[in-house]
Amino acid sequence: MSEREMVAAALAPRDDTGVLFHQADPDSAILDEEDRLRPEFVAEVLDAVHAGDVETVCALVAPLHPADVADLIELARSDERGGLVAALAELVDADVIAEMNEHVRELLVEQMAPERVAEIAGELDTDDAVAIIEDLEEDEQRAVLRAMEPDDRAAIEEALAFGEETAGRLMQRDLIAVPEHWTVGQVIDYLRSDEELSNDFWEVFVVSPNHHPVGTCKLSTILRSPRQVRVSDIMAHEQTLIPVDMDQEDVALRFQKYALVSAAVVDANGRLVGMITVDDVVHIIQAEASEDVLLLSGAGEGDINEPVSESYKARVRWLIANLLTALVASTIIRVFEDSIERLAILAALMPIVAGVGGNAGTQTLAVTVRALATNQLTGSNRWRAVGREMRVALLNGVTIAALAGGAVTLILHNPQLGGVIAAAMLFNIVIAGGAGVLVPVTLERLRADPAVASSIFVTMVTDSMGFLIFLGLATAFGLSG
Helix, strand or coil: CCHHHHHHHHCCCCCCCCCCCCCCCCCCCCECCCCCECHHHHHHHHHHHHCCCHHHHHHHHCCCCHHHHHHHHHHCCHHHHHHHHHHCCCCCCHHHHHHCCHHHHHHHHHCCCHHHHHHHHHHCCHHHHHHHHCCCCHHHHHHHHHHCCHHHHHHHHHHHCCCCCEHHHHCECCCCEEECCCEHHHHHHHHHHCCCCCCCCCEEEEECCCCCEEEEEEHHHHHCCCCCCEHHHHCECCCCEEECCCEHHHHHHHHHHHCCCEEEEECCCCCEEEEEEHHHHHHHHHHHHHHHHHHHHCCCCCCCCCCHHHHHHHHHHHHHHHHHHHHHHHHHHHHCHHHHHHCCHHHHHHHHHHHHHHHHHHHHHHHHHHHHHCCCCCCCCHHHHHHHHHHHHHHHHHHHHHHHHHHHHHHHCCHHHHHHHHHHHHHHHHHHHHHHHHHHHHHHHCCCCHHHHHHHHHHHHHHHHHHHHHHHHHHHCCCCC
16 A cells, blocks of 8 residues: 555544543653653654554554644654554544644645545634645635535635735634623523533623624633623723734734733624634744744745755755855955955955854844844834944944954964954944844835845845955055065
8 A cells, every 4th residue: 555545544534433632741751851752752653653563553652642643743754654644543633633744734634535624624723724724725625615514614715815824814713702781690601501612712702782892801700700790890891902914923912012812803894703812822923933033044934844845945046145145245355366465364364354244243133133023123213223233233343353453463463464354343343233233124114024135135245345344454554474
């Protein structure tokens, strides 16, 4: 049986008599002190898979949390995953699929029948179901949606109509909303009587007759209040509302700023259409932070499960851009070829000037991109932030210039060369500080992602200006061997 056939068979529809998941014991030999699967445990499971001992595989994996089962599948080689998933047929359910890396999940979902994908999606919260279905080809999406229950299909189709990485894609449709004229007793009876209500919520949303959110009630407040008290008397009137088209990064910033556990999502008319919970926001914060770091380096998604071809295409274009900017620095060096021939030590010292300047620019760039991403740097304090970074760059420049100039003077016994490298260090670090803050700010003003191209421009500035200033000063002072 091929890997494709094994995966398809393992993920075929089945009944609910499979092995139940249990939370792994923190002291178990399965996990290390950082809650990662131990290599010897992974090897033991895969050895059992290769031996065809399905009973042992299931016995080893059954105690794991769904997230750990997903990690186990990801840790296996691509040619081993088919057999592993086939052996874990009773354990690979909706919760495991939802926890998987998107590249691994996409490959597995492609092997499933549309009916099985629809079954899994129906068991998940709307946001998790959308994450699975949105990666499918359009014809596969239609097949899966046709196989879903009408209510689930309507919710998924509505979510897919919103832009990617917006609150509409992120929100859950299953929430608890009650009218403000109800009493606490009515709310409690309603929560107990309707089996179709969501099981995961921390607060009850209070709505007006036209379904506009007018307040919220924490579960603790409801449980501690007498049954006859009206909801309108105990609800919190102030709440943070999330527009359905808000970018997920802005959603995360609101949760962080206002210490939210959940928040109502409203449409263009102000009607309550969903909610976002803090567990979803944690994933966003991690994803956005990782994305900015990887974009700064031009590494694409930076996912080790990403196909090689996609990683290649994401990275090579930035390497080509870097090559072109490096040619600018090389051209500057060529202009001062005669000076380098007269004093060969210049060739050894000039990379130091450019390298330290590049590091200084990278430091400022990282601080600025983070400040822009977290809304710490805005139009109201832009120039104050620029001034601050320039002062930091000046202090760093003076310190490094003194150290570099003193070292060259003492080691090479050439005070003039020491003065030249000190001046070059000072000027280049100050320029690097300016570039590190002005380049991302300018890109942000132009509505371009400052994390994408900033590092290329900053590196070009620090290298080019470092060589130009150092070699230019050496030429101007007529240094020779």
